[in-house]
Amino acid sequence: GENVEQHPSTLSVQEGDSAVIKCTYSDSASNYFPWYKQELGKGPQLIIDIRSNVGEKKDQRIAVTLNKTAKHFSLHITETQPEDSAVYFCAASWATDSWGKLQFGAGTQVVVTP
Amino acid sequence: GAVVSQHPSRVICKSGTSVKIECRSLDFQATTMFWYRQFPKQSLMLMATSNEGSKATYEQGVEKDKFLINHASLTLSTLTVTSAHPEDSSFYICSALPETNAYEQYFGPGTRLTVT
Numbered sequence: 665g666e667n668v669e670q671h672p673s674t675l676s677v678q679e680g681d682s683a684v685i686k687c688t689y690s691d692s693a694s695n696y697f698p699w700y701k702q703e704l705g706k707g708p709q710l711i712i713d714i715r716s717n718v719g720e721k722k723d724q725r726i727a728v729t730l731n732k733t734a735k736h737f738s739l740h741i742t743e744t745q746p747e748d749s750a751v752y753f754c755a756a757s758w759a760t761d762s763w764g765k766l767q768f769g770a771g772t773q774v775v776v777t778p
Numbered sequence: 779g780a781v782v783s784q785h786p787s788r789v790i791c792k793s794g795t796s797v798k799i800e801c802r803s804l805d806f807q808a809t810t811m812f813w814y815r816q817f818p819k820q821s822l823m824l825m826a827t828s829n830e831g832s833k834a835t836y837e838q839g840v841e842k843d844k845f846l847i848n849h850a851s852l853t854l855s856t857l858t859v860t861s862a863h864p865e866d867s868s869f870y871i872c873s874a875l876p877e878t879n880a881y882e883q884y885f886g887p888g889t890r891l892t893v894t
Binding site: 696710715 | 782824827871880881887
């Protein structure tokens with residue numbers, strides 16, 4: 665089955681700096697890679713996603729890059745703000761099979777200090 | 779946007795009793811819903827996949843007789859924790875996959891279960 669590794673486990677950044685979280689996956693059949701933000705006591709919220717036919721996607725301060733050859737994808741947050749503090753999870757899925765089951769990474773605790 | 783609700787948000791029950799958690803897709807129909815559990819400071823662990831009108835598929839190591847899942851309609855799935863024990867205390871989260879989109883899962887706000 666799919667295995668997703670995520671690094672780092674914790675990330676502290678100064679407000680205004682950039683944050684980068686990296687994930688690797690094992691199954692080359694995976695074709696969908698979402699990123700979720702989870703605040704304490706709440707469910708995960710989809711913040712951006714990318715499909716395997718795209719190398720990069722950007723939405724305001726958030727971007728995701730995908731390297732299919734190396735089987736890794738990354739989340740980039742620019743101009744970080746205190747409200748970006750949360751746990752971020754990457755995930756991988758093979759939507760054409762297994763009803764789109766997601767395999768999650770272990771999560772990254774991001775702390776943005778003013 | 780696509781909204782998924784869960785009820786209750788928090789529940790405390792005594793050991794040996796059963797608890798039902800509801801997951802509803804409010805503005806879309808979902809042929810597939812997923813149930814996860816999450817322990818403190820850990821990732822989400824998939825428990826089972828439920829498809830409307832059919833039996834749920836459980837992940838390895840998840841007791842199907844203990845965690846009963848029913849997906850009776852395109853907008854409602856329920857998880858019943860039977861004969862709950864303190865080790866079942868956890869954060870339970872559902873997600874729903876719209877029938878019009880094979881990719882994006884929308885997550886509920888979670889249910890905090892505490893078994894005393």
